[in-house]
Amino acid sequence: MSALDSSLADAKHAPNGLAALSALADGSGDTVVAAISAVARPLGSGGFQSATGEDLYIAEPARVTFGARTSDLGVSVSRTALMGALSTAAGVGAPGGVEVVWQSAVRHFEVVQGEEGVLKVDVQLETAGVTQMVRGVDVLVGADGLWSGVRSAVDEVTGRVPTPRTYGGLMWWRGSVSYSAVEARCADIGRLSWAQAWLPRGASLGYIRLGGDDLAWFASAPRPADAPVEGGSPLAEFLAEFGPDRGTTPPVYAAVVAELASRGEAADCIYRGPIYSRGVPSGPGWGVGPVTLVGDAAHAIFPSMGQGACVGIEDAVELAACLAAAWRSQPLVGAAAAASRGTVPAALRAFEAARAPRVTRMGVESARVYHLSALTAAPGIWLRDTAYSMLPQWVVDRQFSWLFSYKATVVA
Numbered sequence: 001m002s003a004l005d006s007s008l009a010d011a012k013h014a015p016n017g018l019a020a021l022s023a024l025a026d027g028s029g030d031t032v033v034a035a036i037s038a039v040a041r042p043l044g045s046g047g048f049q050s051a052t053g054e055d056l057y058i059a060e061p062a063r064v065t066f067g068a069r070t071s072d073l074g075v076s077v078s079r080t081a082l083m084g085a086l087s088t089a090a091g092v093g094a095p096g097g098v099e100v101v102w103q104s105a106v107r108h109f110e111v112v113q114g115e116e117g118v119l120k121v122d123v124q125l126e127t128a129g130v131t132q133m134v135r136g137v138d139v140l141v142g143a144d145g146l147w148s149g150v151r152s153a154v155d156e157v158t159g160r161v162p163t164p165r166t167y168g169g170l171m172w173w174r175g176s177v178s179y180s181a182v183e184a185r186c187a188d189i190g191r192l193s194w195a196q197a198w199l200p201r202g203a204s205l206g207y208i209r210l211g212g213d214d215l216a217w218f219a220s221a222p223r224p225a226d227a228p229v230e231g232g233s234p235l236a237e238f239l240a241e242f243g244p245d246r247g248t249t250p251p252v253y254a255a256v257v258a259e260l261a262s263r264g265e266a267a268d269c270i271y272r273g274p275i276y277s278r279g280v281p282s283g284p285g286w287g288v289g290p291v292t293l294v295g296d297a298a299h300a301i302f303p304s305m306g307q308g309a310c311v312g313i314e315d316a317v318e319l320a321a322c323l324a325a326a327w328r329s330q331p332l333v334g335a336a337a338a339a340s341r342g343t344v345p346a347a348l349r350a351f352e353a354a355r356a357p358r359v360t361r362m363g364v365e366s367a368r369v370y371h372l373s374a375l376t377a378a379p380g381i382w383l384r385d386t387a388y389s390m391l392p393q394w395v396v397d398r399q400f401s402w403l404f405s406y407k408a409t410v411v412a
């Protein structure tokens, strides 16, 4: 069995994001997982380290005990490669495939009675500065992220109180760098496929190997959300915070910093910004009528557990399963439409109710780990680091078994 074949076999039981995609019907799930695996890297050993680079908690594939015992921790893949694989699988731009209208934003919507009394949506879109109404839409899914316009429109239509966004107190810098260039500076980078060091002043530095020669890196440090960029550029600011002058960066991470410093302006493609979380909407559901939300639009979580996109993918698959079941039992055309009155809204409310407990728990756990990584008081840091270094791996793993034992609903 080739390496790809073996990773595919594992992916059937893989951690949650891939497990959700595997559940797509007619073999399409396997095709999508194969396409992602081809541009991804199987996740190897990785975990959290102290400010001196000492291992505190390392998840090793051979020893993981998430849910059913499995040596599969999933894969790491860049956002660009993931989007490429997903859009190819969906046939974006191909005849008969998904049609995408770029530069188009939902501004407003109205739930209306369609023919035979079936609820529909009239959607106001703004495309390249031109406003237009698209009438009689069957389902509107707000998948528009943390600043979701669809969610704001639902808040407006229903009159519910908007859930606030929470700033976690940390500014983030992130980007990618050549793995082999960093390895040439410090061979120890190859020991772990991902790691995050918790630094003394509430800061952290981390990296994760992706497909090809890509090494994604990320760093965080306490700042007000609206803090201006210091030193003239995100790179200068990053180097002032994590460069050799601070003297607190363990060697592997220092190699990443040194590589970025050596690239100078070429490395200045750094995403710098505050990171927020946002809980699910208040009230009985996330949407209204034939309108719903998925992903960050419904529940943005702190990135401390690398789960935001994974639970968004879970949402998409579970939503597809709910809609497929509703439409299969009562097609929304002709005479049957009258009988199906309310079917789509009911399917969407069922989807939201089924997802809310899991994504809420995910948000709580992610916030816990997020704030743990940002401790500044010495006694708290000592307690955290001692606890993590002394606890057996299986005890820490058990905290996450509920997350990885997720079984996706098969989309038939």
Ligand SMILES: Cc1cc2nc3c(=O)[nH]c(=O)nc-3n(C[C@H](O)[C@H](O)[C@H](O)COP(=O)(O)OP(=O)(O)OC[C@H]3O[C@@H](n4cnc5c(N)ncnc54)[C@H](O)[C@@H]3O)c2cc1C
Residues within 6 Å of the ligand: 104, 105, 106, 107, 143, 144, 145, 146, 147, 148, 149, 150, 172, 174, 218, 275, 294, 295, 296, 297, 301, 303, 305, 306, 307, 308, 309, 310, 311, 312
């Ligand atoms: C530093 C960091 C690290 C992370 N690491 C991981 C990780 O390792 N693993 C993981 O699973 N997740 C991770 N995440 C989380 C992940 O990036 C998000 O959860 C994920 O991108 C959410 O996907 P989404 O499609 O719901 O929203 P988004 O990715 O935000 O996409 C929303 C899209 O909607 C578009 N849009 C916005 N407004 C409108 C509108 N009005 N009309 C139409 N379109 C609109 C936007 O342009 C955008 O393309 C991380 C996040 C951060 C910040």
